[in-house]
Amino acid sequence: MIRYGRIFRSFVGAEIKNELAYRLNFVLGLVEMLLVVGTSLGAVLVLFTQAKTLNGWTLPEMIALTGVYYLVQGGVNLIFAPSFEKLMEYVRLGTLDFTLLKPASAQFLVSTRHISIVRISDSVLGFVVLGAGLVMLGEAITPWAALAFALTLACGILAVYSLLLTLVTLSFWFVRVDNILAIFWAFTDAGRFPIDLYPGWLRFTLATIVPIGIAVTVPAEAISGRMSLETFAGMLAGTAFSVVFASWFWRRGLRSYTGASA
Amino acid sequence: MSEAVVHVRGLEKIYKVHERETGVGATVRSFFKRTFKEVPAVGGIDLDIARSEVVGFLGPNGAGKTTTLKVLSGLLYPTGGEASVLGYTPWKREYAFLRRIALLMGNRTQLVWDIPAADSFLVLKQIYAISDHDFQTRLDELVDLLELAPLIHKPVRQLSLGERMKVEFAAGLLHGPEVVFLDEPTLGLDVSMQARIRSFVAELNRRTGATILLTSHYMDDIVALCKRVVVIHHGKILYDGALADLAERMAPYKVVGATLRDGASRADLERYGDVVSNDGAGRVKLRVPRAEAPARTARLVADLGDALADLSLEDPPIEDVIDRVFSGGQLEPAVG
Amino acid sequence: MPLVRTYRALLVAGFQQMAAYRIQSLLWMLFAIIRPVIFLAAWVAIATAQGGAVSGYTVGDFAAYYVCLAWVSQLTMAWNSQEFEWEVNQGRLSAKLLRPLHPIHYSVVDNIVYKLTTLPVLGAILIVIAIAFNAHFRTEPWHLLVFIPAVVLAAGLLFVFGYIIASLAFWATRMRTANTLWQRAAFVFAGSIAPVVLMPAWLQTLTYALPFWYMVGAPTEILQGSVTPERAAFILVGQAVWLTVCYAVFRVVWRRGIRAYSAVGA
Numbered sequence: 130m131i132r133y134g135r136i137f138r139s140f141v142g143a144e145i146k147n148e149l150a151y152r153l154n155f156v157l158g159l160v161e162m163l164l165v166v167g168t169s170l171g172a173v174l175v176l177f178t179q180a181k182t183l184n185g186w187t188l189p190e191m192i193a194l195t196g197v198y199y200l201v202q203g204g205v206n207l208i209f210a211p212s213f214e215k216l217m218e219y220v221r222l223g224t225l226d227f228t229l230l231k232p233a234s235a236q237f238l239v240s241t242r243h244i245s246i247v248r249i250s251d252s253v254l255g256f257v258v259l260g261a262g263l264v265m266l267g268e269a270i271t272p273w274a275a276l277a278f279a280l281t282l283a284c285g286i287l288a289v290y291s292l293l294l295t296l297v298t299l300s301f302w303f304v305r306v307d308n309i310l311a312i313f314w315a316f317t318d319a320g321r322f323p324i325d326l327y328p329g330w331l332r333f334t335l336a337t338i339v340p341i342g343i344a345v346t347v348p349a350e351a352i353s354g355r356m357s358l359e360t361f362a363g364m365l366a367g368t369a370f371s372v373v374f375a376s377w378f379w380r381r382g383l384r385s386y387t388g389a390s391a
Numbered sequence: 392m393s394e395a396v397v398h399v400r401g402l403e404k405i406y407k408v409h410e411r412e413t414g415v416g417a418t419v420r421s422f423f424k425r426t427f428k429e430v431p432a433v434g435g436i437d438l439d440i441a442r443s444e445v446v447g448f449l450g451p452n453g454a455g456k457t458t459t460l461k462v463l464s465g466l467l468y469p470t471g472g473e474a475s476v477l478g479y480t481p482w483k484r485e486y487a488f489l490r491r492i493a494l495l496m497g498n499r500t501q502l503v504w505d506i507p508a509a510d511s512f513l514v515l516k517q518i519y520a521i522s523d524h525d526f527q528t529r530l531d532e533l534v535d536l537l538e539l540a541p542l543i544h545k546p547v548r549q550l551s552l553g554e555r556m557k558v559e560f561a562a563g564l565l566h567g568p569e570v571v572f573l574d575e576p577t578l579g580l581d582v583s584m585q586a587r588i589r590s591f592v593a594e595l596n597r598r599t600g601a602t603i604l605l606t607s608h609y610m611d612d613i614v615a616l617c618k619r620v621v622v623i624h625h626g627k628i629l630y631d632g633a634l635a636d637l638a639e640r641m642a643p644y645k646v647v648g649a650t651l652r653d654g655a656s657r658a659d660l661e662r663y664g665d666v667v668s669n670d671g672a673g674r675v676k677l678r679v680p681r682a683e684a685p686a687r688t689a690r691l692v693a694d695l696g697d698a699l700a701d702l703s704l705e706d707p708p709i710e711d712v713i714d715r716v717f718s719g720g721q722l723e724p725a726v727g
Numbered sequence: 728m729p730l731v732r733t734y735r736a737l738l739v740a741g742f743q744q745m746a747a748y749r750i751q752s753l754l755w756m757l758f759a760i761i762r763p764v765i766f767l768a769a770w771v772a773i774a775t776a777q778g779g780a781v782s783g784y785t786v787g788d789f790a791a792y793y794v795c796l797a798w799v800s801q802l803t804m805a806w807n808s809q810e811f812e813w814e815v816n817q818g819r820l821s822a823k824l825l826r827p828l829h830p831i832h833y834s835v836v837d838n839i840v841y842k843l844t845t846l847p848v849l850g851a852i853l854i855v856i857a858i859a860f861n862a863h864f865r866t867e868p869w870h871l872l873v874f875i876p877a878v879v880l881a882a883g884l885l886f887v888f889g890y891i892i893a894s895l896a897f898w899a900t901r902m903r904t905a906n907t908l909w910q911r912a913a914f915v916f917a918g919s920i921a922p923v924v925l926m927p928a929w930l931q932t933l934t935y936a937l938p939f940w941y942m943v944g945a946p947t948e949i950l951q952g953s954v955t956p957e958r959a960a961f962i963l964v965g966q967a968v969w970l971t972v973c974y975a976v977f978r979v980v981w982r983r984g985i986r987a988y989s990a991v992g993a
Contacts, residue, residue: 164908183772243503
């Protein structure tokens with residue numbers, strides 16, 4: 130475990146040096162994120178000039194949810210998205226072999242190898258917006274709510290991770306998986322609103338196949354005290370299942386790759 | 392006597408390749424019923440390699456060299472037979488095994504493009520759990536041997552192909568592997584860089600006693616580094632032994648090079664041997680059976696007298712030998 | 728006319744190429760649908776909570792608006808600002824500049840081919856959505872007549888504006904920021920968040936002043952039928968003005984850009 134911590138730290142170290150060397154790019158990346166989060170918040174504010182609640186969610190609660198939205202995005206885009214993008218390239222070029230020669234878990238290596246440091250801004254901004262929403266709410270956060278939030282947030286990010294890993298594993302069989310990933314990214318937009326807003330089919334999709342919906346809605350519910358125990362249990366169970374499935378599927382993919390590569 | 396570091400018996404690797412036809416009809420059909428073609432890449436190989444040997448795998452494209460290396464390094468699992476490297480079954484990919492081997496592939500880089508090699512080295516240090524002391528010692532040695540000092544702090548992207556290969560080598564050897572698999576290591580490099588890599592590999596074997604398996608297209612690699620060569624063709628071993636013996640068994644002839652003065656007739660040179668080349672300016676090459684080479688050469692000299700300006704007697708070029716092997720030539724029984 | 732013949736040839740080639748990218752193109756269409764559906768769901772929730780309408784916009788109106796928005800978005804979209812930088816880096820632009828045809832024509836053809844391929848499928852999906860949400864269209868025949876020039880002007884405006892951004896690739900190394908700026912501005916002002924009449928007053932003023940609404944939101948309102956003849960005229964004039972301005976700017980930027988590009992050795 131400690132060893133993997135050290136391995137991860139070496140990944141971070143290498144990446145930080147690289148990204149901070151391009152200071153202008155880094156700063157521009159931050160500016161872009163400010164723009165994106167700002168306009169998304171703006172959208173919420175515009176909606177609330179015409180309404181007092183959005184399907185029962187008050188403005189502070191919606192602001193908090195927007196914060197969670199970017200927290201989840203940050204969590205995924207910081208580590209997993211860039212690593213998986215590179216993984217597909219490795220599979221295509223045949224350089225995945227090098228990863229398989231290493232004396233460490235291939236799943237860990239391919240999931241965390243490449244980090245996009247600038248994406249920390251997503252999470253930081255998400256956190257700030259979440260904080261603003263909570264302040265506006267004015268209620269005290271119970272320790273239970275905070276714990277539930279942390280747990281469900283972790284679950285949400287893990288659920289999205291599992292989905293991405295599963296999609297990326299498909300590249301062992303189908304070369305052009307970027308299309309499938311594009312579908313995922315398209316659905317990501319739907320995470321900006323609570324999923325109870327959507328028609329049944331969309332709600333179901335965002336809770337299961339493309340879990341970005343519950344990854345955002347459930348933690349937001351948790352921290353604003355509107356999460357039910359069933360939801361909480363369902364989230365934990367669902368995430369556990371998806372993680373186990375994704376790991377199994379990955380091993381199946383590897384087995385196929387090591388049987389077939391020429 | 393050293394025990395076999397690499398031990399292979401009856402190794403087989405058959406690929407199932409999905410047959411593909413073009414057209415909508417075929418695509419729809421393949422949705423429901425996939426037809427497979429069996430492509431044998433390796434069809435029954437026996438091999439034993441002792442510690443610190445440097446063995447060359449020779450063979451045309453598709454012969455099964457790379458497949459064999461991949462099986463031995465654990466990247467592929469075979470469809471039949473058994474193999475053990477350092478006592479481990481490679482395709483189980485046990486971490487203890489992976490820590491003791493290395494596979495380097497020519498023209499393919501494991502280093503991250505945008506960051507300096509030195510940073511990648513630090514990552515490798517963690518992945519292989521190399522101690523600070525070992526890491527520093529080996530790094531210094533590799534930097535020295537490969538002249539890497541000006542290279543490792545530049546992003547890999549900015550290095551030339553030759554420089555990149557050198558840095559790749561260092562990266563691949565940082566963990567001090569006991570068995571090193573090299574797949575076409577000098578591919579695409581210019582002549583001087585090829586020579587440098589060759590001398591480095593020889594030095595590596597000398598200093599660390601690492602067992603080295605090397606595949607290459609370039610005969611010069613094999614000739615320079617390997618006393619023992621394994622010839623693979625169509626997934627089977629055609630020859631396994633000393634390179635020098637291969638020439639004798641495979642191409643039992645010598646090449647006589649004669650340079651004739653102006654005006655000398657070349658027509659009757661056929662008497663002495665098969666005329667292989669005639670450049671029109673008086674230089675002729677003859678192929679002469681090895682056993683009769685001294686006698687025929689003497690007769691040539693005597694008969695031509697003054698018309699002969701120059702004479703040479705050489706072993707057949709290694710490329711010819713290999714060509715003969717691959718064009719299905721029979722191996723002559725070993726000459727005593 | 729030689730240009731017509733060239734276009735015909737390019738279009739044929741374009742459609743042949745599209746055969747390989749068909750699935751990809753249809754998948755990309757998902758992007759076009761998801762955002763309108765999301766915001767439609769939001770407005771439906773708001774309207775329902777207020778007794779079925781928000782400032783005169785009923786649930787049916789919202790459904791019609793967003794269905795039209797999705798349709799118009801696809802009709803007017805252009806992606807040159809993202810692709811151009813890649814073309815420059817890959818050397819493909821140089822190849823195009825060697826030919827006696829302005830590179831922009833290739834982009835126009837690609838654009839048309841993509842839209843012709845995806846619009847039928849999108850149309851079918853949108854009909855389903857319209858029925859599911861009980862969309863209420865107020866469209867009258869004259870709306871449809873006015874819609875044709877409006878959507879053509881809108882597509883032209885978006886295309887040219889996008890090309891101005893794309894041309895920045897001649898100088899800028901960080902095109903991503905320019906694209907993000909452009910995308911976010913479109914997000915706010917082109918009509919995704921809300922029909923412009925429902926936005927706060929100051930935002931409305933800004934929306935009418937900037938070109939983005941004229942690219943998507945304005946033709947949407949025409950198609951949906953929620954415009955008076957005066958407003959329709961206002962839209963057409965606005966589009967014409969912006970198109971003229973953008974075209975002039977494009978000519979200047981492009982010429983300067985090509986010069987800069989050739990100076991470094993294309």
